[in-house]
Amino acid sequence: MIDKIVQSAAAALADVRDGATVMIGGFGTAGLPDELIAALLDQGARDLVVVNNNAGNGDTGLAALLGAGRVRKIICSFPRQVDSWHFDRLYHEGRIELELVPQGNLAERIRAAGAGIGAFFTPTGYGTILAQGKETREIDGRMQVLEYAIHADVALIKAERGDRWGNLTYRKTARNFGPIMAMAARCTVATVHEVVDLGALDPEAVVTPGVFVQRVVPIARTATRGAGFKASLA
Amino acid sequence: MTHPLPRWTRAQMAARVAQDIADGSVVNLGIGLPTLIANHLPAGREVILQSENGIIGMGPAPAPGQEDYDLTNAGKQPVTLLPGGSFFHHADSFAMMRGGHLDICVLGAFQVSARGDLANWHTGAEGAIPAVGGAMDLAIGAKRTFVLMEHLTKSGESKLVETCTYPLTGLACVSRVYTDLAVIDVGPRGARVVDMAEGLAFDQLQAVTAIPLARA
Numbered sequence: 546m547i548d549k550i551v552q553s554a555a556a557a558l559a560d561v562r563d564g565a566t567v568m569i570g571g572f573g574t575a576g577l578p579d580e581l582i583a584a585l586l587d588q589g590a591r592d593l594v595v596v597n598n599n600a601g602n603g604d605t606g607l608a609a610l611l612g613a614g615r616v617r618k619i620i621c622s623f624p625r626q627v628d629s630w631h632f633d634r635l636y637h638e639g640r641i642e643l644e645l646v647p648q649g650n651l652a653e654r655i656r657a658a659g660a661g662i663g664a665f666f667t668p669t670g671y672g673t674i675l676a677q678g679k680e681t682r683e684i685d686g687r688m689q690v691l692e693y694a695i696h697a698d699v700a701l702i703k704a705e706r707g708d709r710w711g712n713l714t715y716r717k718t719a720r721n722f723g724p725i726m727a728m729a730a731r732c733t734v735a736t737v738h739e740v741v742d743l744g745a746l747d748p749e750a751v752v753t754p755g756v757f758v759q760r761v762v763p764i765a766r767t768a769t770r771g772a773g774f775k776a777s778l779a
Numbered sequence: 780m781t782h783p784l785p786r787w788t789r790a791q792m793a794a795r796v797a798q799d800i801a802d803g804s805v806v807n808l809g810i811g812l813p814t815l816i817a818n819h820l821p822a823g824r825e826v827i828l829q830s831e832n833g834i835i836g837m838g839p840a841p842a843p844g845q846e847d848y849d850l851t852n853a854g855k856q857p858v859t860l861l862p863g864g865s866f867f868h869h870a871d872s873f874a875m876m877r878g879g880h881l882d883i884c885v886l887g888a889f890q891v892s893a894r895g896d897l898a899n900w901h902t903g904a905e906g907a908i909p910a911v912g913g914a915m916d917l918a919i920g921a922k923r924t925f926v927l928m929e930h931l932t933k934s935g936e937s938k939l940v941e942t943c944t945y946p947l948t949g950l951a952c953v954s955r956v957y958t959d960l961a962v963i964d965v966g967p968r969g970a971r972v973v974d975m976a977e978g979l980a981f982d983q984l985q986a987v988t989a990i991p992l993a994r995a
Contacts, residue, residue, distance in 0.1 A: 572832045572869075573855040575848060598869075625910040636908055645909050648831065649873030649916030656870040669877060669916045672950040717866055718833045719849040724868040752868075769848035773855035 549711045549761045550740055554584035557734045557760045561585060561699055564617075566594040568655065568695075568726040569607060570702035573599055573626075573773035576719035578703040578736050579606045580764045585701070586610055592617045596655070596695060598648065598722060600624035600632035602772035611635060618642035620695065622651050626773045647675060650692050652725060658694035659728020659757070666691055700730030704753070707737035711758030712751045719769065720752065727757040734759065738766040784987070785978035786930075786959040794819040795974070796885060796927055796957050800826055807831065807876070807917060809886040810854045813927050816885060829881060831913040833872050836864020853913065873913070876920030884921035886914065888928045888953075890943045893990040895953040895965045897926065898945035911948075918949035930958035930987065937989035939963065939970065960984055963992065971995045 551557040558581065561567070567585070571577030577597075586609060593616050600621055601608030610616060612631040619641060624632050635641040646654070647669050657665055666689035670676040680691040702723040704713040713735055715723055727733040735753075740763050787795065793815035800806055800816070802824040808814050817839065820826050828837040830852045837852065838859035846857035860866075875881055888899040900914045901907065918924055928938055939956065955973070956963045961984050962974035971993045975984055985992050 573851065575832070575851050575855070623910040623912040625908040633908060637906065643909075645911055647911050647915040648869070648913040649877055649920075652869035652873050653877075667877065668919050671919075673915060673947045675911065675915065715866070717847065717850040717860070718830075720866055720868050721833050722869050725870045771846065771848040771851075771855070771857065 548709045549755070549759060550709050551760045551762050554580050554736070554762050554764070555587065557581070557762050558584045558588050561588060561590045563590050564592045565590060565698040566596065566696070568596040568697040568700040568722070568730055570700070570721065570723040570726050571597060571599070571607070572718065572721040574602055574606065574769050574771065575717075576703050576715070576721045576723055577606050578701045580736055581701040581734060581762070582606050582610055586613060586615070591615050594618045594620065596620045596697060596726075598622055598651065599626060599773065600629050602626060602628045604631070608632070611641070614640070616641060618644065620644040620646060620651070622646055622648035628772055645675060652722065654692055654695040655722065655729045656725045658696040659725060662694060664691055664693040695729065697726070697730040698732065700726040700733040702726055702733065702735045704735045704737050706739045706741055706746060707735060707758070707761045708741050708743050708746060708755070709761070710743060711735070711755030711761055712746050713737065713753040713758060714746060714750065715752055724753045727753050732759045733757060734762060736762045736764045738764065784960060784983055785976050787976050789815060790819070792927060792957055792959055795962060796925060797821065800824070800883060802826070804882040805829060805835070805880065807881055807884045807921065809884070809917065811887045813885040813887060814852075814854070816927070829872075829875060830858070831872050831876070831917070833867050833869060834858070834860065834864060835867070835875070836861045838864070873916050876913075876916050879920065879922060881921040883923050883925060884917045885925045885927055886917060888926045888938065889945045890938050890940050891926050891928075891953050891956050891965060892940055892943050893965055893970045894967060895951045896943050897924070897948045897953050898943040899948045901946045903946050914948050918952045923954050924952050926953050926956045928956070928958060930960040937987060939988050939990050941990055960987070964995070969993060
């Protein structure tokens with residue numbers, strides 16, 4: 546019988562190795578799998594390469610992992626935010642490597658890895674410092690930049706409902722990078738707020754088919770905290 | 780300058796952009812000043828807003844107490860979803876842009892050149908942490924890219940320039956610039972004034988603009 550349900554985040558992350566590339570879902574705090582990041586912090590793996598859109602907010606979640614000095618390099622599109630002080634300090638101290646990637650290139654490089662595509666040409670970033678040193682080619686009359694897939698050892702993502710085959714649905718904009726990171730990692734660990742029987746998820750509405758998911762961890766629902774913006778602008 | 784120039788307020792600037800967004804358009808409004816445009820869309824026009832974190836059919840901010848931080852915009856602020864709207868993952872979201880499925884994208888800017896080069900993500904200052912987000916994808920993806928920005932920097936320099944000195948976001952990607960002084964088309968034929976703030980003379984506009992302007 547296939548049963549991908551793992552009862553604790555700690556058990557789901559027991560085999561993450563030092564030096565692993567870890568994709569972490571989320572756009573700011575929406576979709577950020579706080580419980581899995583906390584378990585990774587406890588687990589102790591070091592020298593990690595993290596792929597996330599941002600570089601942590603406040604003192605918890607990804608920010609705590611960075612603050613604990615466990616991340617060697619971060620691949621992201623938007624590290625600087627009003628509450629990214631842990632990353633900011635590490636960056637200014639030269640203690641973390643940053644690979645800055647335009648957000649759409651980040652998404653497509655992740656998707657490409659999951660789809661078995663080695664690299665692709667895209668017009669995004671052509672002529673900018675983020676394309677420096679990269680191969681370019683004119684395609685259909687437009688200059689384009691060669692961008693390589695980003696693979697991961699582990700993906701940590703936050704979903705809404707799941708079953709023992711690993712089929713997943715998400716909640717609102719917390720979906721963001723979850724479905725593509727699930728495809729791009731050798732081992733994808735997803736949290737869900739509800740485990741349902743096989744067949745209970747509408748097959749027309751399954752967002753991530755279970756083939757992309759290796760472990761499903763049930764967690765209690767907590768309201769997502771807001772972060773990453775000035776409260777006065779909300 | 781001894782007298783301040785006649786200029787549009789931020790609300791008027793946003794309303795001026797909104798005036799040019801046709802009924803039925805699918806639009807991405809960048810973080811900051813461009814988000815104001817949503818408040819000024821003329822009544823009777825149905826415009827669909829896309830947000831790159833994975834929403835199409837984005838609605839206004841929720842009522843106080845109704846915030847759901849699983850439903851946020853690209854600035855990570857709480858928003859709502861309109862009936863007919865949907866959620867999708869990031870690769871689909873940027874496919875909407877890069878694939879040319881958005882009609883208009885409106886971005887803020889540090890500098891725009893006469894031919895439509897855009898600099899809006901990084902000042903290149905020593906020690907500044909670079910953060911690009913979706914700016915480069917947005918700039919080159921939509922059918923038309925508008926810029927909404929102040930005409931002058933805080934120190935009074937023209938933000939319309941012959942060549943961008945800040946790091947570029949995209950080459951020849953901006954088609955129209957909306958400032959507090961004027962609406963100016965940019966592109967291969969150079970800069971052409973489409974509209975000016977009431978009471979502003981063409982010569983006054985040219986005097987504070989670092990590139991030659993043509994009258995439309």
